[in-house]
Amino acid sequence: MSGATTTLSAGMLDQADVYLAGFEAVEKRWAGAPGWLRELRRGAMARFTELGFPTGKLEEWKFTSVAPIARTRFHPAQPDSRPVRLPAAVPAGAPHVVFLNGRYSQAQSNLGGLPPGVRVGSLAEFLKNGRAEEHLARYAAWREEAFVALNTALAEDGAFIEISRGTVLREPIYMVFCSTPSGEPAMLHPRNLILAGEASQAAIVEVYAGDAGGNYFTNAVTELLAGETAVIEHYKLQQESQEAFHVATLQVRQQRSSNFAAHSVSLGGALVRNNVNAVLDGDGAQCTLNGLYLVGGRQHVDTHTVLDHAKPHCGSREYYKGILDGRSSAVFNGGIVVRKDAQKTDAIQSNKNLLLSEDAVINTKPQLQIWADDVRCTHGATIGQLDSEALFYLRSRGIGHDRARHLLTFAFANDVLGRMKLEELRAHLERQMFACRR
Amino acid sequence: MLEITNLHAKVEDNEILRGIDLKVNAGEVHAIMGPNGSGKSTLAGVLAGRPIYEVTAGGVTYDGKDLLGLSPEDRAREGLFLAFQYPVEIPGVSNMYFLRSALNTGRRHRGLDELDAMDFLRMVRGKMKLLGMDESLMNRSVNEGFSGGEKKRNEIFQMAVLEPRLAILDETDSGLDIDALKVVAEGVNALRAPQRAIIVVTHYQRLINYIVPDFVHVLYNGRIVKSGDRQLALELEQKGYGWLGIPNGTLSPAAVAGAESVLAR
Known part of the structure; x- marks a missing residue:
């Protein structure tokens, strides 16, 4: 791990120590874990130390500085067993799996009434006695993305959802991540894995919420596999505390003829980066990315999406809107990749922004890479006032x-x-x- | 009810109204006519409080209050209504929600109870019929995708629901075929009442064949150059504006610039 001192700048030495110390503690706690998992973590930690936090020199981070994250000395979030009030978005009766300061809370979760054919719970439990090797970290790009690498190295828990073949869920499942303030800045690395089997159908809601005044750093990764002809709706509601840092990646792999939609509403946080990446990896897959960011004050929200059309006859629809007030700023970067074989791709992207103040700033950019010749890709961005x-x-x-x-x-x-x-x-x-x- | 004294107004650097004097009493219908660019729409806009206009001299009292000191929403709550020449499309806001909000704001202002969705629907049904409006229009976004005629009818429908005390109709006849014109005129005539005044701003004689005014004023170059009764409108129809010394088709440059800057928005 000596690489850490050479790739991170001198001013960040202490902070790098924090992550290394955190990693060592994780290794100790997971000494009995299967070899592949320990190796994965070790590899990811090494990768993070090589990459370091991204800087503005990287095209993907041009308009978002993570210096406030890099220079803060975060401590692993402390367990909090006091009952919390669940966010109002979560109906009391709906099945929900709750994490308090990054730890699974059985007491606050409600997993009764789930139909047969679906498993919901703590990823940590599943890792201890499951067969996650073929899915965990197989989709999210920890070798390329520093924050994903950091999560892969330090994550110890999160939600695990497995929906078996042909199972149709009538009720949505809520994954709830609550942060309570503590004396010092805390960091959390939730890791979620959602496996939707062939011909399954479900709605899954991911909610991030934090108490006012909470200064913490959520670094979340969710991997989702949509099996053949599965119909999956994913919702994410981000309402972290106004002081929080929130970096998250939703990484989706879609198989043949699956239909996936990701809806995102981003309201909270001081500095937010949402990565939404979907690989349309089977003929005829359909993907919708639908989102809204609503920012004010000095908030900064960055949305980076990549729709990777890897197979023919897939369609994607992307609609993102932003509302900016005060001195807030936002970034929208909409990537569409059409691979050589992905003929008959039909992709539409739209990003519209409403500026309510003269001091608000939006940077919006489509990013199209098209290697096939028989495709339809359209994109448009607007910025306007009331x-x-x-x-x-x-x-x-x-x-x-x-x-x-x-x-x-x-x-x-x-x-x-x-x-x-x-x-x-x-x-x-x-x-x-x-x-x-x- | 309304008293306009020596009213001057400009848009950006163009003076458009150059001293208007007009008195309107409850129960009266006034028609304000004039060629394009004479200042008719500016007058309507100034009365309703359109922010682009700046009043440089003169004043307006409405029920003894200083009208120009009120915000547009307060003017509306006090019973002033402008039927727009170009009604605005507002995607994402349903006609029903919009009109019920407007109605309830006025009712609160007058110390009345708000109407819930059911009571509201009951109340507006008859008025929709009067204006030949389909009920499905209520669930559509305000004016979005409406035809020109539907938009104008929607203006008069709003007027029928809000029951203003002073209604100003800005070129409500423009773009209407004769059947729609009759429907709109009937809607307006149904609202004629002793406690209500109506100002009809129009370029043409057509509308005032159906909404018969008590007084007719000719506006030219920012001033009222002639006032009379209905006979004046008939004379205008026969002789055009020329006999009043207004060159047909010739507009004051300032008025044209002003009108264009408004339309360009």
Whole structure:
């Protein structure tokens, strides 16, 4: 591990020690783990020390500086066994698996009433007695991505969901990650693995929430495999504390004729990076990425997506919208890769942004790499302000200025919420968005 | 009810209104006519509080209050209504939600209870019928994908629901075929009442064949150059604007610049 001191700058020495010390502690705790897992972690830690935290010199990090993360001395999050109030987005009766400060909380989880054919629980348990070798870290690119490498090295728990062939889930499953503030900056590395078997059908909701004032760093990775003809909806609601750092990767592998949708709503956090990557790895797979980032104050939210069309006859639809207020900033980078064999690819990408303040900044960029010749790929990005004519129209009917602005802002986001099939979550988001800016 | 005194207004650097004097009493219908660029729409916009206009001199009192000191929403709550020449499309906001919010804001202002969705629907049904509006329009976004005629009918429908005390119709006839024009005029006529005043701004005689005004004013170059009763409108139809010393088809450069800068937005 001596490489650490040569690749990280001198100012970050202490911080590198923190990650190394964390890794050694993990190794000790997992001394009895299967060899492949210990080797995976060791390899990932070595990779992280080689890569170091990304800098602005890297194209993928040009507009997002992770210096505030790199220079903070994070400690592993401490266990907290006090009961927490679950985020309002999680209905009490719905099946949910809860992690408090990164640890599985059996007491707060509710996994009763799940139908046969589905397993939900703690990844740590599964790793201890399961056969995760063929899936864990097989999809997310830990050799290329520093944060994924760090997660792979340090992750000890997260949600594991396995839906067997042909199982149709009528109720969504919630994965809930709650952080409670502690005296010093804490770091968490949740690792989730979702295996949806052939012809299965399910909705899965990932919620990240933190108490106000919590200064912590969530570095999450979720790997999801959608089997042949599986129909999977994934939702992510990010409402971390306004001081938190949140870096997350959702890595999806889709098999033949599967239909996958990832809906993302990003509200919280001081510095947020969301990576959403889907590999359409079977003929006829369909993928929808639908998202909204809503930022104010000095928040920064960066969304990087890659739709990798690896096989023919696949379709992807991507709709992301951003609403920026105050001195906030956001990045949208929409990658579409069409491999040589992926003929008849049909990809549409759209990113629209609404700036509510003159000080807000958005960087939006499509990034297309097309190696096949018989494809349809379209993309478009817009940046605009509230329509002053529409604002006057509403006011001329007696609707007050603030409420009119709010109504138009909400209307802008409405179609993103409208694409969410999960009625209860959509209704919750509508209420929440409407209330917070009334 | 409304008293306009020596009103001057400009948009950017172009003076458009150059001293308007007009008095409108409850129960009266006034038509304001004039060629393109004479300042008709500016007058309507200034009365409703369109932010782009700057009043440089003069004043307007409405029920004894200083109208120009009120925000657009407060003017509406006090019973002023502008039917837009170009109604705005607002994707993502349903007609139903929009109009119920507007109605309830006014009701709160007057100390009345708000209407819930059911009561609201019951109340608007008759008015939709009056204007030949299909009920499905209520669930669509405000004006989105409406035809020109549907948009204008929607304006008068909103007016029927909000029951203003002073309604200003800005070129409501433009773009309407004769059948739609009759429907719109009927809707307006149904709202004529002793406690309500209506100002019809129009370029053409057509609309005031159906909404018969008590007074007709000719606006040219930012001033009212002639006032009269309905006879004046008939004379205008026969003789055009020329006999008033207004060159047909010739506009003041400032007025054209002003109108264009508004339309360009």
